[in-house]
Amino acid sequence: MLNRIGLSRLRDLYDEVPDSLLRDEPPSIFPGLDEAGVTRIARERARRNTPLLCFAGGGAYEHHIPAAIWDIASRGEFYSNYTPYQAEAAQGSLQLTYEYQTMIAGLTGMDVANASLYDGATAFAEACLMAVRCNRKSDARRIAVARSLHPAWRAVARTLLNGQGIELVEAPLDDSGRADFNYVYENVGGGFAAIAVAAPNYLGGMPDLEAWRALADREGALLVVGINPVSLGLLRPPGEFGADIVCGEGQPLGIPMSGGGPYLGLLACKSRYIRQMPGRLAGRTVDTAGDTAYVLTLQAREQHIRRSRATSNICTNQGLMVVAATLYMALLGGEGMRRVASACHARAAQLVEALTAIGGVRRAFDAPFFHEDVLCLDRPVAPVLAALAEQGILGGIDISSDYPELGNALLVCATEMRTEADISRYARTLREIVALRQRAARNMEPDDSGQSA
Amino acid sequence: MTRRLIFDVSRPGRRARAQAPAAESAASADLPAELIRDRDAPLPAVSELDVVRHYTRLSQLNFSIDTNSYPLGSCTMKYNPRACHRLASLPGFLDVHPAAPDASVQGLLECLYELQDMLATVTGMEAITLAPMAGAQGEFAGVAMFKAYHHARGDHGRDEIIVPDAAHGTNPATAAMCGLKVREIATGKDGDIELEALDEALGPRTAGIMLTNPSTLGVFERHILEISRRVHAAGGLLYYDGANLNALLGRVLPGDMGFDAVHLNLHKTFSTPHGGGGPGAGAVGVASSLKPFLPVPFVEEAEGAYRWRTDSPDSIGRLAANGGNIGVLLRAWVYLRMLGREGLQRVADHAVLNANYLAVRVAEEGFDLAYPERRAGHEFVISLKALRDETGVTAADFAKAMLDEGFHAPTVYFPLLVPECLLIEPTETESPEALDALIEAMVRIRDAALSDPEAIRSAPHRMPIRRPDEVLAARKPDLAHAPALRPRASTSDEA
Numbered sequence: 025m026l027n028r029i030g031l032s033r034l035r036d037l038y039d040e041v042p043d044s045l046l047r048d049e050p051p052s053i054f055p056g057l058d059e060a061g062v063t064r065i066a067r068e069r070a071r072r073n074t075p076l077l078c079f080a081g082g083g084a085y086e087h088h089i090p091a092a093i094w095d096i097a098s099r100g101e102f103y104s105n106y107t108p109y110q111a112e113a114a115q116g117s118l119q120l121t122y123e124y125q126t127m128i129a130g131l132t133g134m135d136v137a138n139a140s141l142y143d144g145a146t147a148f149a150e151a152c153l154m155a156v157r158c159n160r161k162s163d164a165r166r167i168a169v170a171r172s173l174h175p176a177w178r179a180v181a182r183t184l185l186n187g188q189g190i191e192l193v194e195a196p197l198d199d200s201g202r203a204d205f206n207y208v209y210e211n212v213g214g215g216f217a218a219i220a221v222a223a224p225n226y227l228g229g230m231p232d233l234e235a236w237r238a239l240a241d242r243e244g245a246l247l248v249v250g251i252n253p254v255s256l257g258l259l260r261p262p263g264e265f266g267a268d269i270v271c272g273e274g275q276p277l278g279i280p281m282s283g284g285g286p287y288l289g290l291l292a293c294k295s296r297y298i299r300q301m302p303g304r305l306a307g308r309t310v311d312t313a314g315d316t317a318y319v320l321t322l323q324a325r326e327q328h329i330r331r332s333r334a335t336s337n338i339c340t341n342q343g344l345m346v347v348a349a350t351l352y353m354a355l356l357g358g359e360g361m362r363r364v365a366s367a368c369h370a371r372a373a374q375l376v377e378a379l380t381a382i383g384g385v386r387r388a389f390d391a392p393f394f395h396e397d398v399l400c401l402d403r404p405v406a407p408v409l410a411a412l413a414e415q416g417i418l419g420g421i422d423i424s425s426d427y428p429e430l431g432n433a434l435l436v437c438a439t440e441m442r443t444e445a446d447i448s449r450y451a452r453t454l455r456e457i458v459a460l461r462q463r464a465a466r467n468m469e470p471d472d473s474g475q476s477a
Numbered sequence: 478m479t480r481r482l483i484f485d486v487s488r489p490g491r492r493a494r495a496q497a498p499a500a501e502s503a504a505s506a507d508l509p510a511e512l513i514r515d516r517d518a519p520l521p522a523v524s525e526l527d528v529v530r531h532y533t534r535l536s537q538l539n540f541s542i543d544t545n546s547y548p549l550g551s552c553t554m555k556y557n558p559r560a561c562h563r564l565a566s567l568p569g570f571l572d573v574h575p576a577a578p579d580a581s582v583q584g585l586l587e588c589l590y591e592l593q594d595m596l597a598t599v600t601g602m603e604a605i606t607l608a609p610m611a612g613a614q615g616e617f618a619g620v621a622m623f624k625a626y627h628h629a630r631g632d633h634g635r636d637e638i639i640v641p642d643a644a645h646g647t648n649p650a651t652a653a654m655c656g657l658k659v660r661e662i663a664t665g666k667d668g669d670i671e672l673e674a675l676d677e678a679l680g681p682r683t684a685g686i687m688l689t690n691p692s693t694l695g696v697f698e699r700h701i702l703e704i705s706r707r708v709h710a711a712g713g714l715l716y717y718d719g720a721n722l723n724a725l726l727g728r729v730l731p732g733d734m735g736f737d738a739v740h741l742n743l744h745k746t747f748s749t750p751h752g753g754g755g756p757g758a759g760a761v762g763v764a765s766s767l768k769p770f771l772p773v774p775f776v777e778e779a780e781g782a783y784r785w786r787t788d789s790p791d792s793i794g795r796l797a798a799n800g801g802n803i804g805v806l807l808r809a810w811v812y813l814r815m816l817g818r819e820g821l822q823r824v825a826d827h828a829v830l831n832a833n834y835l836a837v838r839v840a841e842e843g844f845d846l847a848y849p850e851r852r853a854g855h856e857f858v859i860s861l862k863a864l865r866d867e868t869g870v871t872a873a874d875f876a877k878a879m880l881d882e883g884f885h886a887p888t889v890y891f892p893l894l895v896p897e898c899l900l901i902e903p904t905e906t907e908s909p910e911a912l913d914a915l916i917e918a919m920v921r922i923r924d925a926a927l928s929d930p931e932a933i934r935s936a937p938h939r940m941p942i943r944r945p946d947e948v949l950a951a952r953k954p955d956l957a958h959a960p961a962l963r964p965r966a967s968t969s970d971e972a
Contacts, residue, residue, distance in 0.1 A: 056817020
């Protein structure tokens with residue numbers, strides 16, 4: 025081939041590169057492995073990840089993933105195809121995306137959904153940016169956000185909003201773990217493009233969407249609601265409460281936990297806001313023969329057309345995760361999703377009951393929860409979680425530093441995957457750890473004679 | 478052709494029985510009644526077979542790398558080795574909760590740490606963040622770090638990013654998201670940046686410049702060292718859009734060219750799958766001056782133990798709910814471990830060889846190279862302006878006809894500078910026979926355009942659909958199947 029194009033050495037291919045830049049020796053990484061060799065190392069590494077019985081949620085959940093999902097999603101036609109800009113060569117992905125948008129719209133009770141964003145946190149950030157653009161009644165460049173919304177979502181939103189000078193103002197927790205927006209309006213004043221809450225929220229509880237819709241109407245703000253899609257198998261969707269923009273983490277829809285990603289950012293809205301929506305959208309149209317066809321549409325919003333005036337710099341969506349989520353929703357259906365959601369709630373209720381029967385463990389809030397709840401311990405959470413991990417249990421998430429106002433706070437979760445035996449094992453182990461540490465603490469105290477016991 | 482939606486397959490009461498808990502849980506009594514749905518979510522009611530058959534059939538309507546060549550410029554559609562998918566899907570990796578303690582995920586963290594290390598080495602940068610979930614997020618991270626760097630030095634007047642007119646659309650969009658103004662500069666007739674235009678744009682307001690090299694025109698920016706010197710002398714920084722790193726892997730290091738930040742599209746050069754539009758991953762490498770501003774979290778090593786580092790006082794902050802698209806990162810790790818040191822240059826050499834072979838051959842067949850006097854990188858641009866003037870067949874028509882030939886269309890009308898252009902990138906994984914077949918197809922289409930232009934102007938003819946009406950799609954957006962959203966009776970009666 026070289027000869028065919030009139031060159032004698034591979035190095036000649038770089039004859040326009042300054043000599044000082046061109047390397048004869050490659051940079052020094054590991055020598056290459058054959059497939060058997062890399063398989064050996066990968067398996068050894070995977071084995072060194074200790075499996076833990078999972079009672080953690082906080083935005084990533086262990087659910088059953090039907091076998092068909094990744095069998096289909098791993099087909100080369102879904103796995104190795106490109107963004108469907110050439111609609112004629114991508115009708116499968118485009119129709120699937122249209123079905124996905126329909127299912128997410130249906131699940132959330134909204135008019136339209138986009139073809140997905142990176143994850144729940146970036147979906148929330150984009151929802152905030154979108155709200156600022158959509159709110160015609162106000163040119164406010166700040167958002168009132170519930171502190172009960174995921175701390176990482178708030179952190180990502182701050183990173184992404186910072187550049188455009190948009191501010192997040194946090195509404196504190198009230199006694200029931202809900203957001204106190206009245207406090208914000210009384211103390212910070214009005215002038216918010218949107219009020220943002222999550223339902224259920226990061227602490228597992230349910231906000232009063234009706235009240236926040238009324239407040240938003242009164243103050244000329246949009247209502248942004250973060251969701252967990254599995255909960256919507258059971259719970260009334262935010263669309264029925266008049267949400268303007270809905271965002272969420274789609275990981276529970278058939279996507280493995282994978283240490284934190286790739287996940288799936290959900291975004292849905294009222295149809296009047298479509299042209300301010302970021303990200304890809306699939307639409308239905310007809311072809312020149314008059315037959316149904318699917319395309320990416322409203323691309324004038326996007327960076328490859330509008331460049332610096334685009335709604336967002338986002339280029340990709342999480343296409344393969346969309347395949348998984350679509351298959352999940354189709355396989356489960358409305359009834360299956362209700363069963364999963366109900367089972368999650370039932371297991372979580374059992375878990376909370378079992379754990380709060382232990383001395384020194386109480387609920388942080390006396391309020392309904394979906395499948396996670398905050399427990400307050402009478403001692404720091406981190407050493408307790410470490411002791412549980414030694415017994416093979418991921419006991420939840422230590423949220424004490426994210427929510428210092430809650431003291432020693434532990435966020436626990438149970439999905440439909442946890443059995444009664446799992447819950448008993450957690451409760452038994454926690455009881456032993458607590459008792460052991462109480463004994464140890466007693467042993468540390470000097471007795472009356474001044475000698476250690 | 479009519480195709481059914483999954484909603485058309487749906488029958489009330491039908492369900493994939495094995496997929497949901499067999500027992501009904503009735504324990505929602507403690508939830509306030511007004512929070513509970515009064516009817517099930519409007520989702521399809523179908524069996525597992527219905528689902529498998531419907532989506533398998535849909536998949537068969539797609540082109541994919543596994544079935545077709547994709548000479549799609551700037552997108553690097555090369556083969557995604559199956560081992561990457563298989564090994565990243567080991568249960569030991571998939572079943573990890575993001576809150577799992579570091580001690581329980583040492584195997585995963587070691588892979589990520591090695592990936593950081595390998596990417597730093599192949600880019601010549603000091604440190605890497607794996608957090609960005611796509612190239613565009615990597616760009617955001619890079620430009621946000623530029624801003625943070627200038628601010629940390631008390632240099633608050635730098636509010637402009639210089640972007641060549643040939644740049645990817647994400648570059649100006651990213652600058653805008655970071656709250657910076659975009660200064661576009663012209664590309665010269667030879668495909669290189671005009672240094673006079675650069676000098677005019679540079680000044681005390683320059684935060685930095687975003688460059689792709691080779692540029693989107695497929696040619697190496699020959700003045701890169703001079704550009705780097707001038708931008709740095711003006712107090713600005715250089716950002717490398719790594720979309721085209723495939724052309725230089727192992728041969729030229731972005732760090733050597735003077736770049737301060739680099740993003741890598743792992744779904745391009747490092748062969749992770751495109752997945753129909755994502756998930757990607759956009760790891761970012763930085764020079765030591767930008768290291769304090771790296772986004773969190775990143776993986777650290779101390780005394781043989783690995784941990785997520787989440788606190789870093791000067792960080793630009795968090796970009797993802799967790800540590801990024803970890804499953805994608807693992808695939809890139811497998812790819813790089815298989816490629817190894819000796820494979821790095823093979824990637825670039827063969828990618829550039831394939832592109833040059835193709836460029837020489839299509840020129841011999843009478844196609845017009847946009848930059849005939851330049852050496853092609855891993856991709857090259859041809860202009861179909863002459864063909865259009867003679868026959869009325871446009872670049873878009875030509876691209877559609879390529880679908881009929883079984884090739885994915887090249888990138889069309891990008892870069893915007895060249896009229897009626899096709900941007901062609903064969904990648905290193907296509908064989909010489911596949912390249913010859915591509916040339917033959919292009920010649921056939923060109924000949925058909927000359928003899929029967931209408932046949933090409935109405936292409937494609939052999940795909941699942943004819944050309945879609947995109948104007949209608951945008952004028953009357955139909956983004957969800959309305960009948961599926963209408964409330965309906967509960968489906969709890971089992972059929």
